[in-house]
Amino acid sequence: MLKKIAVLFATLLLSAAPTFAGEYREIQDNSFLLEEAYNQEDGVVQHIFTYQYMKGDNALFTFTQEWPVPKQDHQLSYTIPVERIRGDGQDDTGFGDVAINYRYQAVLKDGIAFAPRFSLILPTGDEKKGLGTGTVGYQVNFPLSIKLAERWVTHYNMGFTFTPNSKDATGSKADTVATNYGASAIFLASKNLNLMLELVGGTEQVVVGNGVTNSENSLLVSPGLRYAIDLGKLQVVPGIAFPIGFGPSKGEYGAFAYLSFEHPLF
Numbered sequence: 001m002l003k004k005i006a007v008l009f010a011t012l013l014l015s016a017a018p019t020f021a022g023e024y025r026e027i028q029d030n031s032f033l034l035e036e037a038y039n040q041e042d043g044v045v046q047h048i049f050t051y052q053y054m055k056g057d058n059a060l061f062t063f064t065q066e067w068p069v070p071k072q073d074h075q076l077s078y079t080i081p082v083e084r085i086r087g088d089g090q091d092d093t094g095f096g097d098v099a100i101n102y103r104y105q106a107v108l109k110d111g112i113a114f115a116p117r118f119s120l121i122l123p124t125g126d127e128k129k130g131l132g133t134g135t136v137g138y139q140v141n142f143p144l145s146i147k148l149a150e151r152w153v154t155h156y157n158m159g160f161t162f163t164p165n166s167k168d169a170t171g172s173k174a175d176t177v178a179t180n181y182g183a184s185a186i187f188l189a190s191k192n193l194n195l196m197l198e199l200v201g202g203t204e205q206v207v208v209g210n211g212v213t214n215s216e217n218s219l220l221v222s223p224g225l226r227y228a229i230d231l232g233k234l235q236v237v238p239g240i241a242f243p244i245g246f247g248p249s250k251g252e253y254g255a256f257a258y259l260s261f262e263h264p265l266f
Helices: 002-019
Strands: 044-054 058-069 074-087 090-095 101-106 108-109 112-114 117-121 139-143 144-149 152-169 174-189 195-208 211-228 229-231 235-243 254-264
Touching: 117 152, 152 195, 174 211, 195 235, 211 254
Parallel strands: none
Antiparallel strands: 044 058, 044 254, 058 074, 074 090, 074 101, 101 117, 108 112, 112 144, 117 139, 139 152, 144 152, 152 174, 174 195, 195 211, 211 235, 229 235, 235 254
């Protein structure tokens, strides 16, 4: 049922996009599965809550907070995940590995933004339950944002994660590498409403024995929308999307909820 709703939602978004008219604006730094290349503006902090539910009752909740340090050129943030894993007799919920992130606003002009990010992945999750890696990991990502036309903005991601001596539930260790990629198209439907279509994929190595790994691939397409609510100096952005698996993720589907609060520090 959820998959049918997701397909119908995608069809409605794509068919409705050209029909909107009137005033519009960009709602920046509020993508769902991808990273936009816009750092927080001077003196503005953002609090982001996400919840993703996928087929099989697996779920992921995250809280992210982003700060300019002290200006837009430099941004620090952290992400705290809480994950539920079910299947094969397992039913565990707990904190995952926390990420500490630094991002540099390398380019922000003429409709183009580029902001490379480096992250430390801290071993706060329980690797015995599959909620973490049991060691520090290192991640880089290269988000690029380009305004293609008056009402269309696109975003592109490419990155990788290296985790030395990553552990599995039995204590076996191996170095692992994960790659990620993605692209999205955002239609500026009105002043407060954006229609979104995101594509994300990647390859991840998982530990299956000492010094031995297997590779797992994924590919999701996610139609969605977001809406900006302005309350004085506070901007609230709720959103919803429906990820659908293709290729190596065929048969996967779910729902994604997003909520952001953005406001001046003082």
